[in-house]
Amino acid sequence: MPKIIGGSLSEHREQTRNKLFAALTALMADRGFHAISLADIAAAAGIGRTAVYNHFPDKESLLLAFITHETEQWVASLERALAGVDDPVEKLRTYVRQHAQLKRVFHLAPGPDLRSVISAETGRRLREHAEPVEEILREILADGIASGAFAAQPVDTTVLLVNACLASRGVPDGGAGREAAIAATEAFVLRAVGVSSLG
Template identity: 35%
Template sequence: MPRISAATIGEHRAQTQDRILQAVSRLSRVQGIDAISMTDVAHEAGITRTVLYNYYPDKAALLLAFTERVTHYFIEAYTAQLPPSASPSERLRAFVRLQLAGLVAHPHPGAAGLSASLGPDAYQQLADHVAPMQRILVEILDSGAASADFHLQDVEATARMIMAVIGAEREPLISGRVSVEAAEEIVSGFVLRALGSAS
């Protein structure tokens, strides 16, 4: 097993956690998150299963940590890509594009599949971890409604429907039948027309 050099135990733990989560990311692109085992992750990270279980006691805990990291990266990327002056339509397009790119970068089953795999308690925790992304979408819709760029009746319901439309491209993207760029045009065009946007 490769040694990890670190000045402190805290740094050592952080480096090991990073290697573990990077291993999950690589494996998710090859076999999908639902098919990954703890043994797969330990092997990919170059550690023993005992070490892995010291950090994450089960697959649910591992996926929760991974989801939290992906959510953090999404928010950073979304913030970095958009100037403060971006219109609601531009912000919505960026949100859709990053969500679709995330489906390709970190393939995973839909909500029903994850619920069956993780169980209801862990699935609810997973939903709580991705809530910040949902809040970004709600803020985009709120700003679009306030500026009259978007016409909608229920912001929360509209946000759920947009996420469902994005999710509908999961299988075509993962299978390679459609590119992120093509899916972004399809999804953004559909959603913006539904919102009555001229953009």
């Protein structure tokens, strides 16, 4: 019987998943998703290859679980940051700033674009993970348009455009230019939705 990590089976499962997530992240950044196997991930995590199958049947299932976990964590963080913020302009500023905190290892990974090396079903399910984030932005935009803070515009199209802008890697992960890049991105998005004064 494999050794249990942590004080209970549920702790063991959570810690094992976290080790696998960390290994996936590191290997993705180093080689890209296309160039790694579930056995590579298990070895990097220090987990027996057969034990991994108790958690994930294949590497795409692991990828989905990781992205779902990261999205849930980020949505919770975004909702905390937005709590008590009433002004739509400040809400959108907060959204932009929180977006800069997102992990982007899958966008930065070497090799082919992730969407070109996963199955259509995994691609569809990855797309679903963005829906809670899009819904938050949709509500911010709708409130801003209703209050007159933002120009009248098609909300669904604007959600896609704003998120495409924020996913473009215009904000570096660190360094001296990070804050300036976040401020410039924030100003660009606010102007794009029709905020007349950025004060």
